[in-house]
Amino acid sequence: MDYSSILKLKNKTNHFFVPLGVSNHLIRWGVPEENITELGWWDESEYEGLQVAFTPSQHMSGRGLFNGNTTLWGSWVILGQNTRFYTSGDGGYGSHFKEIGQRYGPFDIALIEGAQYDERWRKIHMMPEESLQAREDLGAKNMMLIHWAGFTLAYHGWTEPIERAIRAAEKENVNLIAPQIGETVALKHGEWSYPITYWWNK
Known part of the structure; x- marks a missing residue:
């Protein structure tokens, strides 16, 4: 925020x-x-025909010395008449993904965090391969990797997260989309068809 x-x-x-x-x-x-x-976690609200649910995440809040965990953190489910959407926000891999999938899945698309990782930070940031596992746990048909193309917080290369995610997605036959920052991708009849252009290499 x-x-x-x-x-x-x-x-x-x-x-x-x-x-x-x-x-x-x-x-x-x-x-x-x-x-x-x-x-709070598992609370739901209705807004203009959408069901909004706040769901768990494995992370923490606060940036200063004295404001640690003074607010809640989490992920979001947005359910419309035609589209079921999930975004993980920030967080590490855990059993909460399966529970979210059981309660609200399957999803048409899941935006899942998978960057700014380090072995020392596994509880709060996922490796790209864990992001693919989270997608499976959620029961999401399509996936977009998030939290990788902005600020640099970790020691890995800027393009490493998306490249690792693409390799894992190809191996597991997962439809991963990677639009350019700010680009619009249209959903048609529940199917996302968007070729990966490797724009980050240009």
Whole structure:
């Protein structure tokens, strides 16, 4: 959650769904309280025909010395009439993926974290191969790797996560999509067809 991003989004966004404890920050930054829904793990809410559920993640919150775990963290399920969507947010691999899949799956697409990893950080960041396993646990037909094309936090190369994910997806016959940052990908009748262009090498 980035302060400057929230300032840019607050007048363009009708409603914010946030983990427990996060609404206080948004209110302080000028987001009207009535435009915020705060959820705990497994809480659900309805919004404009969509079912929104806040689901577990294996991570932590806080960036400073004194604000560790003062807010909740997690992942999100969004269920529409035609599309079932999941995004993992940040987090390590764990049994929660199977439970989410059992409760809400199968999913049409899952956006799953798989970068900024290190052997010392396995509890909070996944290796790309673990991301593919999470997709299977969730019962997702299609997958997009996230958390790899932005900030550099780990010692691995910038393109290593997506390249490892592509190799694992080819081996397991998984439909992995890797659109360029900001690019739109259309879902047609539950099938995502998007060729990997390796734009990061250009």
